[in-house]
Amino acid sequence: MDIKKAQAASSLSFGEGRAEAKQEYNITVYTENQIGLLNRIAIIFTRRKINIESLNTSPSEIDSIHRFDIVLTETEDVVRKLARQIEKQVEVLKVYYHTNDEIIWQEMALYKVPTDTIAEKVLVERLLREHGARAVVIRKDYTVFETTGHRTETDNLLYALQPFGLIEFVRSARIAIIKSSEGFNRKLREFEQLEPGQEVSENEFLSKRDKVFTM
């Protein structure tokens, strides 16, 4: 972290050291389903020593198109540059980035707890209900609960269950719905044409430049 700050200050870094605040950004990437593409995208971050906080990749609503949801904490300047570098990759169709306000997001968490403790303690049951958790598996020796929510929510249940002998915990990567998105179907049809419409062939961030020009 310190090194990155120092680089930013020297104005030679990727971020050009503009005094912009870092915040969480969600990068959404639509790609072809191609072996090796995950690596090609990952090294765009690692080369610049930027940490990916969460990464989800799965088939999208469209056959053969994959979707990456990437979360990181950076300035917008850095995120915009990363997005352009990602979109430059041959097998990437489109990249978007959004702040948390612009998306609806969720992470899923699983908790494994000894069955006897929860059976004994009524407290636990109430606790689980409060956190909207549900049992996925109940066995003699252990029970697995599941809950979905924001990071703080899944964290809260984690802290709450710890005193009751929590055995194992896992949390999924973040997945997000973009509030303003109209889906990718129409865009894809445009991509399939040799002469695409303006929107497709241009970089997504171009429109943001409209206000920049002053004379």
Next chain:
Amino acid sequence: MEIAQEELLTIVPETKKIKEVSGSVALLEGLVAEGVDTIFGYPGGAIMPIYDALYDYKEKLNHILVRHEQGGIHAGQGYARSSGKVGVVFATSGPGATNLITGLADAQIDSTPLVCITGQVFAHLLGTDAFQETDVINITTPVTKWNYQVTDANEIPEVMAKAFHIAKSGRPGPVLIDITKNAQIQKFNFEGYVKSNHIRSYRPKPIVRNEYIEQAAELINQAKKPFVIWGQGVILGKAEKEFQAFIEKGNLPAAWTILGVGAIPTDHELNVGMLGMHGNYGPNVLTNECDVLIAIGMRFDDRVTGRLDKYAKQAKIIHLDIDPAEIDKNVQTTVPVWGDCKETLPLLTKLIEEKKHTEWLQKFKEYQQKEVKAVIDAELNPTAGEMTMGEVINQLNILTQGEAIIVTDVGQHQMVACRYAKFNKTRSNVTSGGLGTMGFALPAAIGAKFGAQDRTVVAIAGDGGFQMTIQELGTIMQCGIDVKILVLNNRFLGMVRQWQELFNERRYSFVDIQSPDFVKVASAYGIDGKCISEREELQNALKEMLEHKGSYLLEVMVTKENNVFPMVPQGCSVSEIRLK
């Protein structure tokens, strides 16, 4: 698994008329269809089926056997740079493939179109640490525009077509196709080769937006001190004419990056010289005085900008580039003109007014005169003491009249050659710009000559870099190509020594390099040559080299401790450029 494969292949569909060929033959058919005439390569176990097929394609495909795969890929780069076509390189798996890495990195950063084919172990051996197995796809991912591993011959025609389309379109770059041995051998129904012009996820060029052209033109028309800086994009976009028309209409002074040089002739009156660390005085200082900076097909490399937070802060910036990721990457633009400059420049030219800018142009001349007095005169026309690199280049200019292709290595001689060599034609300067790869010159010159056989090609190398790929003299010997080799020997790793002198209190740490008798080495390879150390011999020796039939090596002993000036020291602003 291998046996199973073979069995499968015996089931030949008798009804179909489509030709059944091996993956290797399909690959070579693809190369022929793409108009490839020359391949630089080196065989080995995992690529033997392709080499076996190549035996029958000798008439159509001229394969040049290099001495090291790095030499092969640099030759491919030289070929691509001089011809404007895609360079093609073959290497085997494992060490053959890893020897390509330096060239891939070089081609990636200098946007050179290449298609490299590497052999790979049988598909069923992937991931078993088989003999000469290396994870080539993952090793080359950061240094390729695109790469792909073929494990089935059926994929070959389409993958090759994609490879060529990607390598040469948009912002060009190197592509690597790794082909497992089974796919090279496997027979399949080859339905012919169809070139690719569309990949749905790939947009080689952004669409041109008229409002940005209009905004850019308005800025240029209102400018009192407009300044054009151009890079290799003009050459890669084959937009030299469009570029010249643009600067001529607006009378816009224009300076170049070392990859952009030659897009307009050196003597053009609006050509005000070289940018960057060892560039000319005026273009560097005036970058920080212009009111509108028009960057065309260049990427604001740190060697060009010096300290970024003191770079052209007073100016409005217009950036023309085909790669959207370059816009605002290093320098924040006022108007981004996205697109292919071959399309955007004529649109811009139409909208700009004819102007004189007499006073502003005069400023460049004044700085030029200062630089001539302080640096250039002594470098180009010394009368006493040992020879300088500059005077060698100057004498070469007189003889070539700017018609030769100059291929440089990396170091002081590179900066001197780029600063002083005269170019009348585009695609005349081949140098390793972004990566600064020592050892580039000799193999790249071989490739450059294959790419432009009617032109004189002169490789200029230092005594250090020449030894990095000196083995390629063997390639010259075997293929009999005519490359002139000029070694400027200062008995030092000169550029590093210069930095040690200027910034490390002359603590010359391991820059004192010994060399063999280069003329004797050349002679062992059947290449004639000469070594000179006296000024009086220079003109005749250069003449002899240029007039010699076939390759020739001329070693010129130059001053040991000369420094390249002007210089923008690292971490300084371009306006802090030092004349001494």
